[in-house]
Amino acid sequence: MRRAGGLADVAGRRFDMLVVGAGFAGAVMAERFAADAGLNVLLIDRRPHVGGNAYDEYDAAGILVHRYGPHIFHTNSAEVFGYLSRFTGWRPYEHRVLADLGDRQVPIPINRTTLNLIYDAGLEDEAAAEAFLAARAEPVDPISTSEDVVVARVGRDLYERLFRGYTRKQWGHDPSELDRQVTARVPVRTDTDDRYFTDSYQAMPADGFTAMFGRMLSHDRITVLTGADFAQVRAAVDYDRLVYTGPIDEYFGHLHGALPYRSLRFHHETLDIDRLQAAAVVNYPDEAVPHTRITEYKWLTGQAAPRTSISYEYPSADGEPYYPVPRAENQARYKLYEGMADACPDVIFVGRLATYRYYNMDQVVAQALATYRRAMPR
Known part of the structure; x- marks a missing residue:
């Protein structure tokens, strides 16, 4: 991976592929087009880092925290697990969630x-x-x-x-x-299995998601530019094809109106105690409680430390788009944009925001691998 220091470092250069968005969809597409197809790729993201919403980093207490909320890897796909295993070792981890009912906490999903x-x-x-x-x-x-x-x-x-x-x-x-x-999406069980997921592969990247993305993008044919504005980059560089992983309505200038996305706001804290919760995540179903859940990251990382770091999660209608809102009228509006995308043969739309679907991480990886195979130069 070659890190560009700014727009001036790439201005006037020519690339085979311009990939917009350095989350799972964009990173997989960039890696495949570089490592498999041998093309020169410029990967950009408007955030100051790669990894998208899966970005993690060590906080002041030395705990690896997920800045955009907990990301728990699980999949039934041997292909997806095998592909990502090229770039990371794994720490076995089975996720558990409790729901706080005020007077007690109970396992979720229902069992x-x-x-x-x-x-x-x-x-x-x-x-x-x-x-x-x-x-x-x-x-x-x-x-x-x-x-x-x-x-x-x-x-x-x-x-x-x-x-x-x-x-x-x-x-x-x-x-x-x-x-x-x-x-x-949420099962109901009649046994006492309290795992949130039952997939064949359940694990966390041994060194974290950001480290995994770093290895995925460490190819001489990949140039990465973060903190980058798509409109400015596309005007400054030459490229043959575009991979777009951002909101599809934004790409087309909201011609058919804005697609609704749900956003999230996070409040991170470090506490002077060893543990706060009996599980990694505790949900708060009561509408009187403003946050939806609290995540304690030591459960995810397996770290031993005298302090613990947590995050509160607050959903919002405004802010960075996270989840497409699954309603019939929204899907009908997306179909209008999908028709426009189909008329752009040199643009590949891939990922949760570009295809207006709620995907888990492994589903995004699977979609990107399948999309690459269809788009792969012959």
């Missing part, structure tokens, strides 16, 4: 332990837990919203306790106004 803690139900096996849930479930037909998904599976009481308030804070909409995919 048999959750039910026993909330209801003192004394459920001893999966059949008993399934019967317990079935007795509370409310038939919904058709199931079209996020509220429908939860109420039809676990009933209205658990929906109100664990899902409704959290979802309203996270998305700025009631679950009854959101596509079913939002809550359909």
